[in-house]
Amino acid sequence: MSLPSPIAVTGATGMVGSALCRSLRDHGVEVRRLVRSRPAPGSSDVYWKPSAGEIDRDALAGIEAAVHLAGESIAAGRWTAAKKERIVSSRVDGTRLLSQALAALDPKPRVLVSASAIGFYGDRGQHPVDENSPPGAGFLAETCIAWEAETRPAWEAGLRVVQTRIGVVLSDQGGALAKMLTPFKLGLGGVLGDGRQYMSWVTLDELVGVIEHCLANDGVHGAVNAVAPGAVTNREFTKTLGRVLGRPTVLAVPKFALRAAAGDLADEALLASACVRPTRLQETGYEFRDPELELALLRVIP
Numbered sequence: 246m247s248l249p250s251p252i253a254v255t256g257a258t259g260m261v262g263s264a265l266c267r268s269l270r271d272h273g274v275e276v277r278r279l280v281r282s283r284p285a286p287g288s289s290d291v292y293w294k295p296s297a298g299e300i301d302r303d304a305l306a307g308i309e310a311a312v313h314l315a316g317e318s319i320a321a322g323r324w325t326a327a328k329k330e331r332i333v334s335s336r337v338d339g340t341r342l343l344s345q346a347l348a349a350l351d352p353k354p355r356v357l358v359s360a361s362a363i364g365f366y367g368d369r370g371q372h373p374v375d376e377n378s379p380p381g382a383g384f385l386a387e388t389c390i391a392w393e394a395e396t397r398p399a400w401e402a403g404l405r406v407v408q409t410r411i412g413v414v415l416s417d418q419g420g421a422l423a424k425m426l427t428p429f430k431l432g433l434g435g436v437l438g439d440g441r442q443y444m445s446w447v448t449l450d451e452l453v454g455v456i457e458h459c460l461a462n463d464g465v466h467g468a469v470n471a472v473a474p475g476a477v478t479n480r481e482f483t484k485t486l487g488r489v490l491g492r493p494t495v496l497a498v499p500k501f502a503l504r505a506a507a508g509d510l511a512d513e514a515l516l517a518s519a520c521v522r523p524t525r526l527q528e529t530g531y532e533f534r535d536p537e538l539e540l541a542l543l544r545v546i547p
């Protein structure tokens with residue numbers, strides 16, 4: 246695999262960003278992290294502040310690619326009006342600022358790989374969706390549509406632009422799985438709602454591999470679903486995680502209790518169903534490391 250270098254990475258301190266930067270450096274890539282506080286003199290980090298429209302363009306000179314992962318956490322905390330505003334503005338303003346800065350560089354980088362999410366598809370019941378499917382409805386779908394649209398200045402300037410619609414990232418380092426591990430280990434894990442909603446997942450290592458595939462292959466552009474081929478229902482996920490941990494999963498969390506505990510997040514993220522197929526990855530020859538849930542969990546959980 247021939248990766249571009251140097252690569253600028255936003256959201257580099259996050260769960261995905263830190264794993265990606267580690268892997269890129271292991272491949273010999275020069276990484277420039279975009280950070281929101283002024284870097285110390287001599288640091289390879291690059292200052293940007295999306296909320297203030299500030300970015301150190303000079304420090305981006307010479308980059309061959311950018312990976313854009315930054316955004317206010319979607320799953321942490323209740324969706325108050327202020328939190329929703331931060332979820333949207335951090336993505337829309339940050340993507341626009343970065344895309345415009347990349348478009349203005351001379352020479353221009355070749356590729357921008359920008360995060361999006363399977364929230365793009367909304368709640369699709371039992372029907373599988375892929376990159377050719379239209380967007381769904383709701384706050385997350387509208388956020389993803391606006392987020393992806395802000396890459397426009399980069400593709401208008403001739404960069405190859407990839408929007409990775411990321412599924413639920415499985416890692417013991419953070420995110421959804423790390424939150425589930427304690428209750429499940431205590432035997433308190435259970436099906437959410439009726440458990441029929443599909444959950445499209447991807448392991449953290451796989452996601453890093455997918456982003457590197459998108460960086461390295463000129464034939465990859467536009468929307469790419471970053472999910473494993475083996476999406477499962479919440480019931481199957483619950484039973485599989487219980488089996489891997491050797492714990493019972495007899496409880497069920499009713500919808501009303503989820504809504505009381507998590508507000509709008511319950512309907513849009515925990516109860517929404519999206520059986521997402523990784524069609525573009527399969528068409529472009531990506532080889533999955535973790536295609537099947539039980540083996541993936543056995544590998545991910547220490």
Ligand SMILES: NC(=O)c1ccc[n+]([C@@H]2O[C@H](COP(=O)([O-])OP(=O)(O)OC[C@H]3O[C@@H](n4cnc5c(N)ncnc54)[C@H](OP(=O)(O)O)[C@@H]3O)[C@@H](O)[C@H]2O)c1
Pocket residue numbers: 255256257258259260261262279280281295314315316317318319331335339360361362363411412413414415420421
């Ligand atoms: N984890 C998942 O299951 C999942 C699923 C679908 C999509 N995604 C998307 O993938 C991307 C990376 O996910 P992740 O799990 O690594 O997220 P994360 O751990 O929450 O990290 C996101 C990073 O974004 C930056 N950030 C946080 N709040 C911000 C704000 N208000 N304005 C600008 N930047 C802000 C921070 O980096 P700095 O402090 O260094 O700037 C943070 O480390 C995100 O855009 C996320 O929405 C993740």
